[in-house]
Amino acid sequence: MRIVIALISGLLFGLGLVVSNMINPDRVLAFLDVAGGSWDPTLAFVMGGALIPMALAWIWSRRQAYPFAGSAFPEPPRFGPDLRLVAGAAMFGAGWGLVGFCPGPALSALTLGGTPVLIFVAAMIAGMVLHLLLMLMTHRR
Amino acid sequence: MHIDFTDWSMGLIGGLFIGAASALFLLGLGRVAGISGITGDLLMGNKNGRFLENLAFVAGIVLCPLIYAQVVAAPVIQITESLPYLIVGGLLVGFGTRLGNGCTSGHGVCGLSRLSVRSFIATGTFMVVAALVVAFLKTRLG
Known part of the structure; x- marks a missing residue:
């Protein structure tokens, strides 16, 4: 059941x-090019459109004890903003x-x-693996 | 500045689909539909018992455009960046999203809609940095 829900969600996400x-x-670069003269606002509408059902889902989740096919809803973040968050977001933004x-x-x-795209995704996965290895190395100490 | 009605209305409709997908993931599975998080989780194998559902979600995203291209029309995808840009960009996106615990979907869609302070800071940071990089490249390369 969980696998079917995940697949439908992935297909819907891809369709979006x-x-x-x-x-x-x-199109994304045309949005990010704020000062470019022919700014393309589409991404803002995508974000806005996505936030509506998701905000309703969070509200609904507070009234439910369990997800349809799960044992618990995700906990709020355990810690506040930190350097890791900002550094990671800045690196991501640079690549984006x-x-x-x-x-x-x-x-x-x-x-x-x-x-x-194959090259980009391969590099992206390499970046994720690199992060994973770094975490494993620092946690071992 | 030009605003094309069809552009932004399709953006809004596409956004609603993305939000519905994330809502289904939350209400159905009790999980945050963050692409970088799920992809990173997928790389961990099945130690967490989520391998198959992670794989199903990613497979849905990967295969949907292929199905769409067969049934409706092939979407336009323009990539003009050279090889070094693709590699450096990919590495930064992969490493940065894992270090910062999220990308446009996890922080941008799921986090903002939850009013998470961490996600507001992350989204503000990656939006501003990305816009600065685009502006910088434009002035440098013309």
């Missing part, structure tokens, strides 16, 4: 990225600005975007 054209990094891909759209463009 295609319909909004956020699968295309050029370089190419126009964040993780979701990059994955969604894998089958249709050709070699550049």
Whole structure:
């Protein structure tokens, strides 16, 4: 049941990225190019549209004891903002600005975007593995 | 500045789909639909018992555009960046989203809608840095 829900959610997420054209990094860069003269506001509408059902879902989740197919809802973050959060977000932002891909759209463009997308996703996964290895190394000490 | 009605209305509709997908993930599974988090979790294998559902979610995102291209029309995807940009950009996105515990979906969609202070700070940071990088590249490269 959980696997079916996850698959439907993934398909719906991918559909949203295609319909909004956020699968295309050029559109994302056109949003990020705030001072460019021909600013493309689409990403703001995508974010706004996504926040509506999700805000309702959080409200609904507070009235439910359990998810439909799970044992608990996610806890609020255990700690406040810290340097790791800001440094990580800044690194992510830099990479996002370089190419126009964040993780979701990059994955969604894998089958249709050709070699550049394959290279980007491979590098992205390498970055994640690098972080994982670094965490394992620092935790061992 | 140009505002194309079809552009932003499709953005809004697509956004609603993305929000509905995240809502389903939360209400159905009790999990935050953060792409970087789920992809990172997937790399851990099945030690957490979530391997198959992580895989199913990622497979949905990867395969949906392919199905869409067959049934409706192939979406336009323009990538003009050269190889070093793709590699450095990918590494930064992968490492940064794991270090900062989230990306546009986890912090941007799921965190902001929950009014999480951490997510407001993260989203503000990556939006501003990304815009600065775009502006910098434009002035440097013309």
